[in-house]
Amino acid sequence: NAGVTQTPKFQVLKTGQSMTLQCAQDMNHEYMSWYRQDPGMGLRLIHYSVGAGITDQGEVPNGYNVSRSTTEDFPLRLLSAAPSQTSVYFCASRTWGSTDTQYFGPGTRLTVL
Amino acid sequence: AQSVAQPEDQVNVAEGNPLTVKCTYSVSGNPYLFWYVQYPNRGLQFLLKYITGDNLVKGSYGFEAEFNKSQTSFHLKKPSALVSDSALYFCAVRPPHNTGTASKLTFGTGTRLQVTL
DSSP states (O other), X not given: OOOEEEEOSEEEEOTTOOEEXXXXXXXXXXXXXXXEEETTTEXXXXXXXXXXTEEEEOSOOTTEEEOOSSSSBOOEEESSOOGGGOEEEEEEEEOSSTTOOOEEOOOEEEEEO | OOEEXXXXXXXXXXXXXXXXXXXXXXXXXXXXXXXXXXXTTSOEEEEEEEOSSOSEEEOGGGOEEEEETTTTEEEEEESSOOGGGOEEEEEEEEOSOOSGGGGOOEEOOOEEEEEEO
């Protein structure tokens, strides 16, 4: 199993550009989520999905879109990047059981100029 | 709403000494509690979790955590620290539900552990 994979590892954007951060998992996990990590803020939930075709907002959803067309993939889209979106982004997945552990991808470091 | 507090931004300890990283939580009902570790330029790795049962939970790399319901705490401990334990540690909590927003994991702000020779 590759676990949770994310691409790209690093990305630099100019203000106003759009891009998609990719996330995939091969563990057949129903639940997937996106977090951003900023110094002194811990991890904050952006969007999450409890299964294919179902998504919902987390704490900080503004400026981000998601979709879940398959169980494996959960891309995060930035429609018009802003400097405030400079951060490290982590994708995570877990099963839908009551005692399950969440598994994290290696992260994408995004800089918006 | 659920929340997690990690009151120390950084904990410094000498190698061989015991270490404690503090965590307190607020959640409705019986909590599910987790500790994760993040090494530089890496994703978060699961260390241990408390779901139910024995208040002392043992995890990876010799770490353990003690659940204290009356103090709403879940402190991470290790009897003898190693330099290689130096990393960023996150405590997390979620309520014991499987549907909707109640299933979300809430993280603390993290504590940087620095172990020196």
